[in-house]
Structure formats: structure tokens, C-alpha cells
Amino acid sequence: MKKFKTEIQLTLLTICIAVVVIGSGYLAWQSLSKIVDTIHKEARPDLKLLLIKDIASDLNEVENTVRLYSITGDASFIKPYKQLNTAIQGKLSDLEVYAIPASDEMILIDSIRLLVNQKLLILDEIRTLHRTSPKTKESFSKLYSTIDTVIIQPDTIRFKKEEKKGFFKRIFSKRDTTTKQPVIIDKSKEKEIIKQEIAGIEKQISVQARQLQVKEKILLERNIQVTEILGKHIYNLETSEQERLATKTIEVDSMATQTYRRMGAFTIAAVILLIIILFLFFQNLRKNRAYQKVLKKAKAEAESLAKAKEMFVATVSHEMRTPVNAIYGLSEQMLHKTDSDEMISDLNVVRKSAEHLIALVNDTLDFSKIESQKLQIEQIDFLPSEIINEVHTLHKDSAQKKGIELIIKNETDKNMVLRGDPTRLKQILINLITNAIKFTSYGQIKLAVSGEINSEQNYLLRIEVADTGIGISKEDQQLIFDEFVQLNTDLTQKQRGAGLGLSIVKKLVQIQNGKIEVDSTPGRGTRFTVQIPYIKGNTKNIIKTAAEQLIIPEWFKKLHFLIVDDEEFNLYLIKNILNNWGVSFTEAHNGQEAVDLAYENPFDLILMDIRMPVMDGFEAAKQILQHRSSSKIIALTATTKPADIDKIELAGIHSYLQKPFAESALLDAILKLIQEKAGDTHPKTIAENSAIDLQELKQILGGDDAFLNEMLKIFIRSSEETLEILHLNYLSSNWTAIGESAHKLAAPAKHLQAMNLYNKLKILENTAANSHPEAIKNLIESIEKEIKHINSVLKQKLDTE
DSSP states (O other): OHHHHHHHHHHHHHHHHHHHHHHHHHHHHHHHHHHHHHHHHHHHHHHHHHHHHHHHHHHHHHHHHHHHHHHHOOGGGHHHHHHHHHHHHHHHHHHHHHSOTTSHHHHHHHHHHHHHHHHHHHHHHHHHHHHTSOOHHHHHHHHHHHHHHHOOOTTOOBOOOOOOOOHHHHHHSOOOOSOOOOBOOOOHHHHHHHHHHHHHHHHHHHHHHHHHHHHHHHHHHHHHHHHHHHHHHHHHHHHHHHHHHHHHHHHHHHHHHHHHHHHHHHHHHHHHHHHHHHHHHHHHHHHHHHHHHHHHHHHHHHHHHHHHHHHHHHHHHHHHHHHHHHHHHHHHHHHHHOOOHHHHHHHHHHHHHHHHHHHHHHHHHHHHHHHTTOOOOOOEEEOHHHHHHHHHHHHHHHHHHTTOEEEEEEOSOTTOOEEEOHHHHHHHHHHHHHHHHHTOOSSEEEEEEEEEEOSSSEEEEEEEEEEOSSOOOHHHHTTTTSTTOOOOOHHHHHSOOOSOHHHHHHHHHHHTTOEEEEEEETTTEEEEEEEEEEEEOOGGGOOOOOOEEOOOOGGGGGOEEEEEOSOHHHHHHHHHHHHHHTOEEEEESSHHHHHHHHHHOOOSEEEEESSOSSSOHHHHHHHHHHHOTTOOEEEEEOOOOHHHHHHHHHTTOOEEEESSOOHHHHHHHHHHHHHHHHTOOOOOOEEGGGSOOOHHHHHHTTTOHHHHHHHHHHHHHHHHHHHHHHHHHHHTTOHHHHHHHHHHHHHHHHHTTOHHHHHHHHHHHHHTTTSOHHHHHHHHHHHHHHHHHHHHHHHHHHHHO
16 A cells, blocks of 8 residues: 555656646747747848848949940940849849738838839939930931032142053154143032031030930939938838847847746756655665565575475485386386286386376476476477377276276377377376376266367367266366365365376466366266367378387496495396396495495496485595596486586586486497497397398398398498498588488388388488488487497397308
8 A cells, every 4th residue: 555655656746747847848948939939030130131232232233324324325234234123123022021021111111112113214214215315426427428528628630531542552642742721629519518417417416415404304303302212211121120129139138038037947846856756766765675675585485485395396206216217127127028918018008107107207397397387398290099099008997997988089090190299298188087087986988089170280189088977066167277276075085186187287288379178067077178289290200119129239248337326126127137138246325335346346337326325426426536537437316407417417427317217228328338348339229110121132132141141231331331421411511412322221221121210211311401400410310320220230140140
């Protein structure tokens, strides 16, 4: 409640601060906007005055141009006159743009425009007056030409020119010696006429000049009047603009003062609000620190509880693995010792039950991961029909003992392959059927499996587990999927369990994007329906498994091991395995005994447990390796904690196996460590259904053993060469060459009926170009194991012959 009140206070205070900041900011912005707008507008009067002065200057230039034209009559002054006139009109238009609309200034500017236009008209009339005045120059030109013909020097005498005579005529004719008479020209009349014309022209020029002067005087008087009025208007406009500028300056100063006051008030308010916020912040911080102390204490207690829970689960799982390891290992040993089909069948059930028990132990360890959503779901190809058959085999006996009929109805294709996590599917089915058997006293339990194709690659698997048991009430149906829940019924009191089964089932279904539903009627039974989506798998990735037959090298009989374990079950299992292999051994029951024995004897291999009294396996391994660094140690441990695995590596232990382990896994780990010392080829396990079959090859060769042996030697040599080529091409990322090498070896593998190797080679051949490098690497390693396994068998066969 206090926290809620604090949040309300902070929210209201934040809203108040936001309102004050926004309001003050808006007022300040409004004031500043007005100031800026005023300054922007007040920049215009200067421009208007400049335009008016430019117009007045242009008018003077126009007037001067007209006067020059009137004096000289030179037409070159007409072009500047027109240009100035056009410029004045443009400036008058600009002046209207800068004027304040609907104001006295606009009226004043309109008057100036009219006066300017009037002045231009007057000047244009003056220019027109001089342009249309009579042309006296032409009259004078004609008169001057007449005068040139009339004016002659006084007493000028002209003689008549003699005619030109020929050359002989001039020689033989007589020269005229008589005196020639001059011809006198009289021009007195023409002179009188010219004087009269000059007098007339002078009179005409005088009259025209007086008329022109009168008209020009009138126009000049009008021009002076317009100029005076225009000057007054310009003066009034300048005065008005100066007054307005002064007024606006006062307004701007007033707005600036008001803005400063508002900003000061805003600053003071912000400081006060900031102080209030800091006060509330530190008060809230003090409370939060108190809350954090409480939370840290609660967290430490929760972590301590979780750690205790983890330690408890790890300890219980470790203790469970010890007897399960003995059951699993001894059942495997007994399978090798009997030929009875019935005994083999029973031992297989025991072995599968042990495997399932190990899976349950792992599920218990993974429960915390499920809660934290850290559980990893595998994606591998599997046959649902095999899972269903295995679940049926595990539960048919327990159902029969209670007189319950266990019915399996599988409507899916038995050869259908899906891609997902088969272990989790098996766990879901086992939990549901185990639950049904537990709470059903008579009648039947039916497991129905069906499915439908959602798309080309998706398949929805549907599972129904129905029983005729006690049923579940509607109220309890909401609780059965919770952790550690046991329903309060008479039958429940007789059944033992932790109450995790259905909770794990639901979470496993949800992790795989599926859903689970329950429909139950008390006294009539319960039906669980599970739907899980899967991706369609690839049949080629399904490898048939069978009981393994181990081939133990002869040189194992020369070895001597030290086995270290404090549990009688584990010692009995390991001793049984080593006795079957013909390996001699010495026992130790704790780490200190192991150290003492290792100091005295150089054992070929030490198999060491980790958790032991007196001295644990970590310390024992360190001391042994310090004394004799060439010692080979394999840890046999039930732990699954990453920290313990890291400690194993830090102790210098070469390898480790998790209990329970298969005999083949132990053999493989041993051979990896001491095969160089033994100098023998790495033998592998041979699955009965996947072993090589030379009968077909013998028939092809007509029973020729020599030829057969030669073929086997060729296969050994070519397969080893292929392995080298595969590794080299992998390092160089030559995926095409990898596919070709796999193709070449596939046919010889098929002749030997080594179908496991053949299938893997075909997969590599078909997917090398498109698969991820890590997947190709894993496939090559698997092929390498198959080849070494087959070659070891072939070499043993060749050696015996």
C-alpha cells in the first residue's frame, strides 16, 4: 500500500512538473515567437525606404535622359529611358508587396505610385513634344545648296573652251590669234530670293520655338508640382516608418522583459520541483534499500534451499545409479552367457527396465531444468512404432499381474519415421500408462496412437491413454498437473510416488509445442489425449540395433588393471567383465589404497571411482600421476554435474564413463588409451544384424578362398585409403570429392553385406554437398569406426587362415 501511495505521489508530481514545464515553455515560446516575428517584420520598412529612394533616383535619371534628348535630339537616349521606366514599374510592384495590408501605409504607397506614374507621363510628353517638333534642318539644307550655286566671286570671267584638234590638224591649221570675249554671269536675283527664304525660315523657327517653350513650360511646371507632392509623400512615409520602428522597439523590449520574468519564474519553479523530486527519490531509495535487504535475505534463503535440493537430488541419483549400474551390467553379462531364448527375452526386459530406470533418474535431475526451461529437446529420426512396442513390452507384465488387459491400437504406418525426441515421447507414454495401471483395479487400459499430415513435412501425432480406473473429479482435474500433488483417495494412499509424473508429462508436451487434455468421470475411468507436432524423418537415418557381440583382442590377457571402488555391486560387475576378457586385476576400496598399490606396481590401466571414503578419486589420481606420469586412468562415476566433470579433467584423468555404462563403451575407452602400447588394431563391436556376410561374395567367387582373401585384403587397403582421402578433403572443404570417395567405397561394402557402412556411405554421398560441416565430420567419424570395426574382423579372419 505504501509503495502504491509512493507511486501515486511520484505520478502526480511528474504530471505537475510536465504541466508547468509545458505551460512555461509555451508562454516563453509564444513571447519569443512574437519578438522574432516583430524583428522580421521590422526589417521590411528599411527595404521599403530603399525601394522608394531607388524609385526617386531612377525618376531623376529619367528626367535627365529626357532633357538630354530634348537638347540633342539624339535617339540613343531613348533606350536608357525605356529601361529605367520598366525598372521603376517593377520596383513599384515590389513596394506594394512589402506594404502592410489594410493600413494607412498602403494608401500612402498607392499615392506614391500614382504620382510616380504621373511624373513619368509628364516626362514622356516632354520627350514626345521634342520628337514631333517641325524639322527646320531640312529647310536649311535645301537653302544651303541653293546658296552654293548662287554665290560667285565678283568680276569672275569664264571663257569658252577650245575644241580639241587632232595631231595633224594642229600642225597644218592656222592658229586663231584673235582676242576671245569673256562671258559675265549675273546672280543678283537669286540672292534676293534666298534672303527672303531665310527670313521666312527664321520667322517660322521663332514661332515654333515660342510654341515649344510654352508647352514645355506647362509640362515642367506640372512636373515640379508632382515632384513636390511626391517628395512630401516620401517624407511622410519615412517619418511613419521611423515612428513605427520606435514603437515596435518599445514593444519588443516589453516582451523581452516579460519573457525574462517568465523564464525566471519557470527556473525557480523547476528548482523547487527538482528539490521535491530529489527528496522523494532519496526517501524512496531509502525504502528500496530496506526492501532490497529483505529480498537479498529471502533470495539467499531460496538459493540455499535450491542448493540443498540440488545436492539432495544429486546424492539420491548417485546412490540410485550404483545398484542400477550393477543390474544393467550384470544383465548384459548374463546375455553373453546364455543361449536360452526365454532367458534372453527375460534378460532383455531386465536390461530395458534398467535403462528406463536410468532415464527416470536423469529425468529427476532434469526436473529443475524443465522448471527453468533449460531442458534440451533432441532432434533425431526415430520409429514411433518401436517406441510403442517397447512401452507395451515394459508394461504388459505389470498389467497382467493386476488382471488388467493392456490394449495397443496403432493406426500409424509401422515404417513411418519422425524427427524429434524419442526419449521424451517414451517418457510421456510410460508415465501415462504407469499412472493408468496404478489407479485401475479391473477392466482395461487402451493405448491408441494415430496421426494426421498437416503439411508436406509436418505430422501431428495423437496419443490417447484410456482406462477404466477410479476416475478424477472435475475439481481435481485442475490440480493433477501440479508438482508434488497426490489426490486424496483410498487407492492413492496405497500407491507410492512423488507426484511428479503428470507434471513432467505436461511440461514435456508443452516444450515440444504440443497439448494435453484430460477427460474423466469418477468411478468410470480417465482418458488422456496428447497431441505433439513432429517433422517427417528420413528412413536412411534409422539404424537397426541388436545385441552386441564383443571381440576381445588376445593381447588383453597380458594386461593387468587396478580397479578402485568402494561399492560391492560395482566391483562385482567390473570383475565379472575383466574375468570374461581374461584380464588380470587388483582391487582397491578407496583412494588411499589405490595410491599405495600404484606406487608399488606399474598397472597397465586404472579404473577409478570418484566418490570414495578416506580419499576421493580426484586426489588419488593427482598423487598417482605425480608419482608415475605414464599411468593411464579412466574414471567410473555416477555424477552428472559439470563441475565434477571439470574436476576430472583438471585432475589429469584421461577419460571417464558415466554409470551405468555398456561393456562395449568400456572396451572402446580402454582401446583408445592403450592400443599403441598393445600394438594391435582397434577392434570394435559387431552387431549381429549389421555384421558382414561373406556368403554371397563366396558364391560369386565360386568358393575360391584364395581369391576371397585377396578381395578382403584389397577392401582393407582401399577402405583405409578412402578414410585418409575423406579426412584430407574435409580439411580442404572439398565436399564434391568427399561424395565421390563415399560412392566408390559403397559398392565394395555392399558386396561384403556391411549394410551399416553402406548406408552411411550413401548418406555421405548424397548429402556431402548440402550438409553442415559439423554433420559431415560426425558422419565421417562414424564411417571410420565402422571401417575399423570391419577391418579388425577381416584381419582376424585372415590371421586365422
